Amino acid sequence: MLDEISIEQVLNDWNYWQKDPAPSIERQVLQGPITLAPDLVLVVQGIRRCGKSTLLAQIMQKLKLDPQDCTFVNFEDPRLSDNLNSSLLDQIVSFSRKRNHSRAHTFFFDEIQNVEQWQKWFHVRLEHPGKDCFIITGSNAALLSGELSTVLTGRHITIELFPFDFFECQKAGKGNSLSDYFISGGFPRVLTFPEPAKLLREYFADIIERDVRRHVAVRSTLVLTQLVKAVFESAGSEVSHRNLAKMLGVTADTIKTYLDACESAYILLSCPYFTFSERQRAVRNKKYYPIDLGLRKAVITQTGADKGKELETVVFHHLRKKYGQVFYWRQKGEVDFVVHEGQVIQPYQVSWDGMKERHEKALKEFYEVYPKANPAIQIMQSNVVDFLKP
Numbered sequence: 001m002l003d004e005i006s007i008e009q010v011l012n013d014w015n016y017w018q019k020d021p022a023p024s025i026e027r028q029v030l031q032g033p034i035t036l037a038p039d040l041v042l043v044v045q046g047i048r049r050c051g052k053s054t055l056l057a058q059i060m061q062k063l064k065l066d067p068q069d070c071t072f073v074n075f076e077d078p079r080l081s082d083n084l085n086s087s088l089l090d091q092i093v094s095f096s097r098k099r100n101h102s103r104a105h106t107f108f109f110d111e112i113q114n115v116e117q118w119q120k121w122f123h124v125r126l127e128h129p130g131k132d133c134f135i136i137t138g139s140n141a142a143l144l145s146g147e148l149s150t151v152l153t154g155r156h157i158t159i160e161l162f163p164f165d166f167f168e169c170q171k172a173g174k175g176n177s178l179s180d181y182f183i184s185g186g187f188p189r190v191l192t193f194p195e196p197a198k199l200l201r202e203y204f205a206d207i208i209e210r211d212v213r214r215h216v217a218v219r220s221t222l223v224l225t226q227l228v229k230a231v232f233e234s235a236g237s238e239v240s241h242r243n244l245a246k247m248l249g250v251t252a253d254t255i256k257t258y259l260d261a262c263e264s265a266y267i268l269l270s271c272p273y274f275t276f277s278e279r280q281r282a283v284r285n286k287k288y289y290p291i292d293l294g295l296r297k298a299v300i301t302q303t304g305a306d307k308g309k310e311l312e313t314v315v316f317h318h319l320r321k322k323y324g325q326v327f328y329w330r331q332k333g334e335v336d337f338v339v340h341e342g343q344v345i346q347p348y349q350v351s352w353d354g355m356k357e358r359h360e361k362a363l364k365e366f367y368e369v370y371p372k373a374n375p376a377i378q379i380m381q382s383n384v385v386d387f388l389k390p
Contacts, residue, residue, distance in 0.1 A: 002083050007095050010079050016067040021057035025171045025188075028321075028390055029055070029159055030062055036106065038129040041122055041152065044137040046161035047266035047291050048207050051188045052137040055161055056108045059135065065106055071096040074110040084114050086121040093132070104131035112136040119152070126155050139211050141264045162266075162321065163187045163292045166314065166388050178385065182310040185294020200298035204228075204267075211265035216257055223248050227258055231268055231288045232296045236312045238285040238330075259288070266291050269320060274327030274338040287328050289316045307352040307381070312336060315350050315379050318388050331369075333362025335376070345373035352381050 002010075012018075036042060042059075044052050053074065060070055073092060075084060089109075096105055112118050122134070164186030170176060172191050187203065190196045208221050208228065218224060226248055231239060239259070241252040248255070262268040269291060273284035290296040293310055319326045319337055329335040329347070337348040347366055349359045355378050363376050379387050 001087060002080070002091060004091075004095060006079070007091055010077055011071060011073060011092070011095070014072045014074055014077070016057070016060070016070070016072070020067075021061065024054050024058065025164070025168055026058060027051065027055055027161065028165060028168060029161060030058055031390065034059055034062060035157060036063065036133040036135070038131060038133055039126055039155065041126070041156040042133075042135040043156050043158045044135065044161055045141050045158060045266075046137075046139070047163070048139040048211060049187055049189065049203055050161055050163045050266075052139075052161055053110050054188070056110065056135060056137065060106070060108070069100055069103055070106045070108060072108040072110065075114040076111045084116060086115070086117045089115065089118065089121050104133075106133045106135065109134065109136045111138060113138040113140055123152060126152060139207075139265065140215060141266065160321075162317065164191070165317070165321075166385070167390065178311075178314070178381075181314070182293050182307070183297065185292040185297070187292060187294065190294060196294065197298040200295050204295060204299050207265055207267050212258075212261050212267065215264065216261045218258075223250060224258055224262075227255070228262055228267060229300055231259075231262075232290050233300045235289055235296065235309050236287055236316075236336075239288055240285055263288075267295075269316070271316060271326050271328050271337070274329040274335075274340070289313045308350075311352050311379070311381070311384060312350045314388065315348065315384070319348070329366055330362075331365045333358055333365055335362050335366045338373075345370050347373055347376045348379060349376055350379045354380050354382075 034042070044055060046052055056072060060067065071092065073080075080088065093105075093107065096107070109115075109118075115121075118136075125134075164172060166178065166181045166186075169181055169184065169186055169191065172188070184191060184196060185200070187200065190199050190203075193199045205221075205225075208224050212224055213221050216224075227244065230244065230247065241255040241259075244255045245252040259268065259270075263270055267290070268288045271287040271289065273281050273286070275281050275284075290313065293313055296313075316326060316337065319339055323339045323341065325339070327338045327340070329338050335347045336350045339346050339348075347363065349355060349363065351359060359378075366376075367373060377387075
């Protein structure tokens with residue numbers, strides 16, 4: 001157990017008690033309402049290094065919280081490594097209450113998944129909520145969605161955070177064209193780093209090791225690394241578990257487990273097949289997209305620009321953030337994306353240099369199956385920037 005002096009030293013380093021947060025690019029996710037309540041945990045989840053810690057400070061500013069009534073702590077601080085248990089959470093809460101004379105307090109717990117039994121600690125606390133509010137972040141959706149939703153059913157609200165989008169990158173002053181964004185991606189620190197590809201490769205290795213490998217109990221990262229690189233290279237194509245299994249010398253079930261772990265760590269995002277039949281969807285292959293185009297470029301074998309795949313990835317991310325779930329559809333031809341809201345079915349076709357005959361044939365097939373679907377929205381180089389506007 002840490003003594004009070006050690007806790008104070010750690011918290012002084014992380015908190016804004018004597019200083020203001022540094023100015024930063026306001027994230028698009030904060031344009032909507034942010035709700036804090038003592039009987040709910042606000043969960044911020046997303047890939048490592050996408051700006052979750054900075055978002056916490058922005059939430060404090062947006063809600064006009066007094067920094068003296070807020071406690072920030074990052075549980076990846078090495079000074080806490082020998083005490084990552086629920087007793088540490090109790091100590092932090094007790095210290096903060098003593099410091100601010102028991103006023104209502106807001107706690108910002110960054111990378112909470114490192115703390116043992118944190119879910120049960122929250123379960124007990126929310127069973128008998130007091131005045132305090134809690135915001136937590138983590139880099140693995142399996143921990144923050146699956147386990148949290150089981151332990152705290154109906155008692156948490158989730159925000160997903162991604163690397164900067166195109167317009168956030170522009171606000172950060174990193175290039176003005178879509179081609180610049182295709183190259184750099186949107187990890188905030190990478191945009192100002194003199195060797196971006198080197199830093200991105202470090203991110204890749206760190207995410208595979210800390211947020212993927214540890215959750216699938218695999219001894220070596222080699223197969224995971226090869227798998228993610230292969231999926232990065234085929235971004236936007238249907239992924240066959242069986243074909244990947246043959247290539248990597250493992251079973252198809254293992255490939256599925258690894259891909260699920262990669263998606264939980266947000267390094268890959270899936271795009272399932274569109275159908276109203278859950279059984280049919282389960283047997284169809286998924287498409288996958290990289291979380292960031294800069295990360296993809298940094299780790300795959302360079303084979304020249306592929307504007308079509310890059311454009312498709314950017315459009316997918318935009319739809320994923322807006323709708324939460326994005327699908328594709330295929331018979332003889334493919335409809336790149338389909339979103340479904342209530343009774344509305346909206347197809348999208350994406351092509352860098354304009355629609356081709358194959359796109360029109362695919363849409364004709366689609367409307368034979370879903371005749372009440374909305375007219376397709378066609379995204380290409382000439383209109384994509386307008387399409388991406390918030």
